[in-house]
Amino acid sequence: MSVSRREFLLACAGGLVVGASGYFLWKEARIRRWQERTFIGKAPDYGADLRTVILAGLRELGVTEKDLRGKRVLLKPNLVETMPGAVHINTHPLVVRGAVEAFLSLGAARVAVGEGPGHASDTLRILAESGLMEVLGEDRIPFFDLNRQSGYGVANAGRCSSLKSLTLPVCLKDFDFIVSLAKLKTHHWAGVTLSMKNLFGLMPGSFYGWPKNYLHWAGINPCILDITATVWPHFAIVDGIVGMEGDGPIMGEPKPVGVLVMGRNLPAVDATCTRIMGIDPHRVVSLSYAEGWLGPIRETGIRQVGESIALVRTPFRLIEEIPAQRALMPG
Amino acid sequence: MNTAAISQGVEQLRKRALSGGGFAMYPGGDFRADATAWAVMVFAALGVHAELIEPARQRLAAVQLEDGRVSISPEHPSPYWPTPLALLAWQGAPAHQEARRRAAAFLLATTGRQWGGKPQSVAGHDLDLQGWSWRSDTSAWAEPTALAMMALEAAGYGDHPRLAEARRLLLDRQLPDGGWNYGNTTVFGKVLNPMPESTGLVLNALSHQVPRDAVAKSIAYLEGRLPGLLTPWSLGWAILGLSAWGARPAGAPAATQACVARQERFPVYDTSSLALILLASRAAGGLASVFRS
Numbered sequence: 001m002s003v004s005r006r007e008f009l010l011a012c013a014g015g016l017v018v019g020a021s022g023y024f025l026w027k028e029a030r031i032r033r034w035q036e037r038t039f040i041g042k043a044p045d046y047g048a049d050l051r052t053v054i055l056a057g058l059r060e061l062g063v064t065e066k067d068l069r070g071k072r073v074l075l076k077p078n079l080v081e082t083m084p085g086a087v088h089i090n091t092h093p094l095v096v097r098g099a100v101e102a103f104l105s106l107g108a109a110r111v112a113v114g115e116g117p118g119h120a121s122d123t124l125r126i127l128a129e130s131g132l133m134e135v136l137g138e139d140r141i142p143f144f145d146l147n148r149q150s151g152y153g154v155a156n157a158g159r160c161s162s163l164k165s166l167t168l169p170v171c172l173k174d175f176d177f178i179v180s181l182a183k184l185k186t187h188h189w190a191g192v193t194l195s196m197k198n199l200f201g202l203m204p205g206s207f208y209g210w211p212k213n214y215l216h217w218a219g220i221n222p223c224i225l226d227i228t229a230t231v232w233p234h235f236a237i238v239d240g241i242v243g244m245e246g247d248g249p250i251m252g253e254p255k256p257v258g259v260l261v262m263g264r265n266l267p268a269v270d271a272t273c274t275r276i277m278g279i280d281p282h283r284v285v286s287l288s289y290a291e292g293w294l295g296p297i298r299e300t301g302i303r304q305v306g307e308s309i310a311l312v313r314t315p316f317r318l319i320e321e322i323p324a325q326r327a328l329m330p331g
Numbered sequence: 332m333n334t335a336a337i338s339q340g341v342e343q344l345r346k347r348a349l350s351g352g353g354f355a356m357y358p359g360g361d362f363r364a365d366a367t368a369w370a371v372m373v374f375a376a377l378g379v380h381a382e383l384i385e386p387a388r389q390r391l392a393a394v395q396l397e398d399g400r401v402s403i404s405p406e407h408p409s410p411y412w413p414t415p416l417a418l419l420a421w422q423g424a425p426a427h428q429e430a431r432r433r434a435a436a437f438l439l440a441t442t443g444r445q446w447g448g449k450p451q452s453v454a455g456h457d458l459d460l461q462g463w464s465w466r467s468d469t470s471a472w473a474e475p476t477a478l479a480m481m482a483l484e485a486a487g488y489g490d491h492p493r494l495a496e497a498r499r500l501l502l503d504r505q506l507p508d509g510g511w512n513y514g515n516t517t518v519f520g521k522v523l524n525p526m527p528e529s530t531g532l533v534l535n536a537l538s539h540q541v542p543r544d545a546v547a548k549s550i551a552y553l554e555g556r557l558p559g560l561l562t563p564w565s566l567g568w569a570i571l572g573l574s575a576w577g578a579r580p581a582g583a584p585a586a587t588q589a590c591v592a593r594q595e596r597f598p599v600y601d602t603s604s605l606a607l608i609l610l611a612s613r614a615a616g617g618l619a620s621v622f623r624s
Binding site for chain 2 (some may be wrong): 081137
C-alpha cells in the first residue's frame, strides 16, 4: 500500500493532536486527583513557643514518631546576609531551634543544620552575625557550610533547564530527611522566595560561585524546579513571623505576618504562602510549572489545617518596576 | 598573647595532609585543589613543614587540565577558580615553571561571560568589563577577579592589558560609600551592602595598583568593620587588606591568635579559612607581600 506525502503529513499531525490532548487530559486528571495538606500556625513573635507550634503542625500533617524515629534530619534555613537588628532577611534562629527541638522530640536520631549562602563567601560570619551560631552552640547542634563541601554529581531529575546534572554537597548523603526551613519573602528575580527557592542554598558555592550565577544563566525558575525535583525534600517550614516585602530578598522591608507555614509538599506549602501574601500562585512561574508535576497549587488540591488563609492573609507590597514582581500583580 | 594557638593551627593543617600529596578541606576529607594551594602558601610563608610542600605542589600539577586550568575537582572542570590559587602555590618553585606558564596562559585567555552591550538598567555597573568568573560560562565577579589579578601579578604579568581592565572592573564595582561585596553595586536602584571578606580580598589585589584616594572609603569601611569580625575568612581578609595598604591593625597578632583559638566555639574551620587566618598572622604587608619576598 502506498501512502502519499499529504496522507503521511495528515497522519502525523493527527497523531500529534491526539498525543497532546492525551497529555493535557492526563495532566488535568493528575492535578484534580493530587491532594496535599498544609498547616498554618500562628506565632505572634519570636518569643512564642515555636517548638509547640511546629509539633502541632507535624501532628496535623500526620508526621509521627514512626516517620522520624532513627532518622537523620538536615534543616536547611535561609541565610543570606546580615544587617544589625534585621529579623526579616534570614530564617530566625529561634525558628531553627524550635524545629530542632520538635524533630528531636519525635525521635530523630540526629538533627543538623546546613546552609550555603548565596552572596557571602564567609558562611561562618553569616552564621555568627545572624545569631544562629549562638543557638546551635547552646544546643550542640552541628552545622555544615554547604558552600565549602565537596560535591557529587546527580542526574538532573527536572530537566527544565539545560543542566544535565546537578552537583550537591557530599554531606547530603548522610541525611535521610531534608527540611527546607525558608523565609516568607518577595524576591526581585523570582517574584517570591519560599521553600523551593530556598533550595538554591544547597548548591555548593565552590561549584556554582558566589553568587550562584551559573544557575541564573541557566534560568532561575527552571533551576528552582530542577533542584526541587532532584532533591525532593521531605518537609518544609516557612518562617512568616516577620517576612519581607518590596525589594527582597535583602533590601526589602519587614512584614510581620505572625505565621509558620508547614507541609510535606513544597509547591503546596509555597502556594499557601503566596495566598497569605495576597499573590495568586498561578502567577508565580515556578509554581505554575510545578502544578500537577511536583505538587498541587490549586485551592481545591490543598487542604488547609490549622489557621485559615483568610484569617492571616497579609498582602505584601510588590514593586512595579521589578519585572518579576510586576508579573505577580493582578490584572 | 597566645602564640601557641598559631602553632596549634599549623598542626591542624598538617594533619589534613593526604598520603598521596595535597590536602583535604575538612579532617578526613578527600583532596581539594583550593585547600591544597592555601596550605602550601601557609607552610611556604611560615617556613614550616617543607616536606609537605613539594608533594602538594606535585598533586596540584597532576590535576592540572590540558588547557592549564586547575578546577575544584577533575570531575568538575568548569569551576576553574582554584587556578590562581595553584599559580600562587607554585610561586618560587622552578620545578613547576611549566605548570605556572600554562595556568597563567589559561587565565589570560579566559574571561567572565560578557553582557554583550544589552541594556543594563537593572545593574549600576559596567557588565562588559572583562574580569574572571568562578566557573566557565558565567559573569565576572569581584573575588575571582581579585584572586586572578594577584596570581598573575605575582607571576610577572602585572603589565598585561587584562590586569589593567580587571583593575577598572574592580574600581567600577566599588560601592559608593566604600567596600565591595561579591560584585554588584546597585540593583533596581538600591545600593547593596559591602562585605568585609570581599573588601579585604579586593584591597589586596589593588594595593600598589591604584592611588590610595581611589580606595580610601573602602579602607575606612574595613577599619570600621574590623572590631566586630570573629571568623577566620572575614577577619583574615580584612587584616590582609588593611595590611596591604600600610594600615595593619595594631591588634592583628592578638586577633588572629584569638580567632584560631576560637575554633572550640565554632564549627570546625575549613582548610582555606584556617590557612588564611594563619597567613594574616604573618603577612604584615598583605598577601602579595608573601610572594614578593
